[in-house]
Amino acid sequence: MAKAGRAAATWRAYQEVSRPGSPGLLTRVRALPRMIRSSMRGDFPGVSRGKLGMFGLAVAYIVSPFDAIPEFLIGFGVVDDFGVFLWLMTSLLGASGQYVQWERAGMPRGGAAPTAMPRSGAAPRRKSR
Numbered sequence: 001m002a003k004a005g006r007a008a009a010t011w012r013a014y015q016e017v018s019r020p021g022s023p024g025l026l027t028r029v030r031a032l033p034r035m036i037r038s039s040m041r042g043d044f045p046g047v048s049r050g051k052l053g054m055f056g057l058a059v060a061y062i063v064s065p066f067d068a069i070p071e072f073l074i075g076f077g078v079v080d081d082f083g084v085f086l087w088l089m090t091s092l093l094g095a096s097g098q099y100v101q102w103e104r105a106g107m108p109r110g111g112a113a114p115t116a117m118p119r120s121g122a123a124p125r126r127k128s129r
Contacts, residue, residue, distance in 0.1 A: 013090040016097060028096040035099040046098045051091075058088040 016022060023031070038044035039052055061067075061084050069080045 023100040031096045
């Protein structure tokens with residue numbers, strides 16, 4: 001059952017990357033450092049610091065010599081790492097695709113909608129001292 005879920009997640013990621021008008025794989029990969037910086041500063045609302053922490057934990061789990069299932073159990077030892085890797089890649093590709101679209105839309109800090117410009121006859125407000 002878990003294999004089917006991982007295969008479905010991989011298929012959805014492939015469909016999202018190959019969808020017409022969607023940012024391509026290379027564009028998404030290049031956007032990862034910018035997305036992480038923007039998320040850390042709080043500019044990009046699509047990835048919280050908690051989710052960034054989960055990404056970091058996933059990377060640490062993959063490169064760590066300690067696993068939930070030891071590597072010497074042939075066939076089973078790699079499955080847990082591969083599952084974490086698939087989750088990490090699908091999550092990163094999805095989030096970076098959202099980031100590229102957010103960048104292209106020119107969204108301001110925090111992702112809020114742009115403020116309305118004053119009407120043509122109205123003078124801009126000045127701050128009082």
